[in-house]
Amino acid sequence: MIGGVLILITISIIALSMTSRRHITDEPGQIAISFIPPFQEILTHLTNAVQDVWRHYFALVRTAHENDQLRRALALSVEESRKCREVELANHRLRNLLNFKDxxxxxxxxxxxxxxxxxxxxxxxxxxxxxxxxxxxxLPVVNAQGIVGQVISAGNRYAKVLLLTDPASAADALIQRSRSRGVVKGNAAPDCLFDYAVSNDDIQIGDWVISSGLDGVYPKGLAIGRVSRLMRPDDDLFQEVIVSPSVDFEKIEEVLIILNPGNPGEERIP
Amino acid sequence: MTYVYYTLICLTLIVFQTSVVPCLMPSHFFYDALIPFIAYLGVFQPGYGSFAFSLVLGLIMDGLSGGAFGVYLATYLWLYAGVRLLGKIFRLRNGGVLLIILVLGVCLENAVFWGSILLSRQGVRMYWFPIQSIGLQVLWTALAGLILIRIFETLQNLWNQWARAFRT
Structure with a gap:
């Protein structure tokens, strides 16, 4: 410690004595002007940069706040737009249901x-x-496209509906054009079977299949689907008829439960 | 406290696969997410409590399903019992063995369901068999089954830690 102080004092004395012996007194100033300004410039730039950052920080915070507000406003607008679209779609579906109800x-x-x-x-x-x-x-369950299924158990606020495509499901049906009778059965597949159609029955691909009303569950005339495939084995009494349901079971969102199925209506195909 | 965890997981899985999955994708593209949970119970949490939960889960799913009552129950109990039995022969915590168990569980479930339909529809031909859907289920099991089991395990550990801290 004492040694360090002594060295500093010595260096100071030597430097002071050298400066006092020079004739050109501005030489140290020249060195300083030549040597220091670049650092000053750098420091100034740095300071300005820091100041700029500091000033812009507040500006950025304000901008960020403004950005946040705009984002919130945009999100609200998008949400409103989505709700409007959802309401529009629900409105369309419910209109279909109401038309059906009418x-x-x-x-x-x-x-x-x-x-x-x-x-x-x-x-x-x-x-x-x-x-x-x-x-x-x-109770039978339907939608605007046709038969959906049947209520198989009901709780106080919820109910379970067996879809027409379930293997345990069946509905007495008619080919609308030729009036051929059969039973539409679910098969766990996307399509249904139209069973007990006799080989010589007049059935063609594209024919509408409707409920006959004879099963005591589904009122007469509700759409079930269209014939999509036919197989007529030569040695069999019955032909094999595959029906594509008119209801898209993967996209059902709302359904109608018929509370008085005993009141038959007229045949109706969507 | 463990039973509370089981209940929460079961509720989440049931709601997920009955309400969320059908909104995200066609229902036949996914598999029964409760199978990994039953396998998890059998491998990692054996005991009467796990057995009882498998039973309750089966009953709940049977209540929600339109199939013959008892098909889910039978599947889950067979799966649980099978896992316990295999546990006496193999080291089940191994990832590969777990994966095989999950795939077998999916196949077992489909076999039980198909069998129940065939039994209930004697004399009626089945012209359709969902090979593609079962293939997708197996694929999903291979992709997500082990991850689900690890998630159950991690969540259970976290839950146990939280329960211990709550008691003290």
């Missing part, structure tokens, strides 16, 4: 699909209406 004289109850059977083998949905709304076991 056409038929049934007492119907609209319900929303809230769950599905995850299995590929069984086809059921859960709806948000139950006994409290007048839903009971056995």
């Amino acid at each position: 056409l038929e004289a049934f007492d119907v109850l609209a319900a929303e699909v809230i769950g599905r059977d995850p299995s590929i083998w069984f086809k059921t949905i859960v709806i948000d209406k139950g006994k409290a709304d007048g839903v009971t076991k056995g």
Whole structure:
């Protein structure tokens, strides 16, 4: 410590004595002017840069706040737009349902699909209406496209619907054009079977299949689907008829439960 | 506290596969997410509690499903029992063995469901068999089954830590 102080004092004395002996007194100033300004310049730039950053930081914060506000406003607008689109689509679907309701004289109850059977083998949905709304076991469920299925169990606020494509499902049916009778059965597949169609029955691909009303569940004249495939084995009494359902079961969101299925309406194809 | 965790997981999985998955993709593209959970219970949490949960899960799924009552119950109990039995022979915590168990579980479920349909529709021909859907289920199992089991394990550890801290 003492040694360091002594060295500093010595250097100072030597430097002071050298400066005092020079004649050109501005030489140290020249050196300083030549040597220091670049550092000053750098420091100045740096300071200005820092100042700029500092000033712009607040500006950026303000901009960021403004940006946040704009983003929120945009998100709200997008959300509003999405809601409008959703309302528009729901409106379209409900209009279809209401049109259907107008056409038929049934007492119907609209319900929303809230769950599905995850299995590929069984086809059921859960709806948000139950006994409290007048839903009971056995009631037919339809939508604007045609028959959806049948209520198989009803809780107080929810009910389970067996879809037409479930293997346990069946509906007495008619070929609309030729009036050939058969039973439409689910098969866990996207399509259904039209069973018990006699070999010489007049059935063609594209024919509409409708409910006959004879099973005591589905009112007469509701659309089931169209014939999509025909096989006529030579040695068999019955022909094999595959029906593509008119309802898109993967996209059902709302359904109508017919509360008075005993009141038959007229045949109606969407 | 463990039962609360089981209940939460079960509720989440059931709601996920009955309400969320159908909105995201066609329902036949995904597999029963409860199979990995049953396998997890059998491998990592054996005991009467796990057995009881498998039973309750089966009953709940049977209640939601349109199939013959007892098909989910039978599947889950067979799966649980099978896993416990295999546990006496193999080291089940190995990833490869777990994956095989999950794939077998998916196949077992489909076999039980198909069998129940055939039994209930005696004399009626089945012209359709969902080979492609089952293939997709197996693929999903291979991709996501082990991840699900690891998630169950991690969540259980976190839950146990939280439960211990809550008690003290």
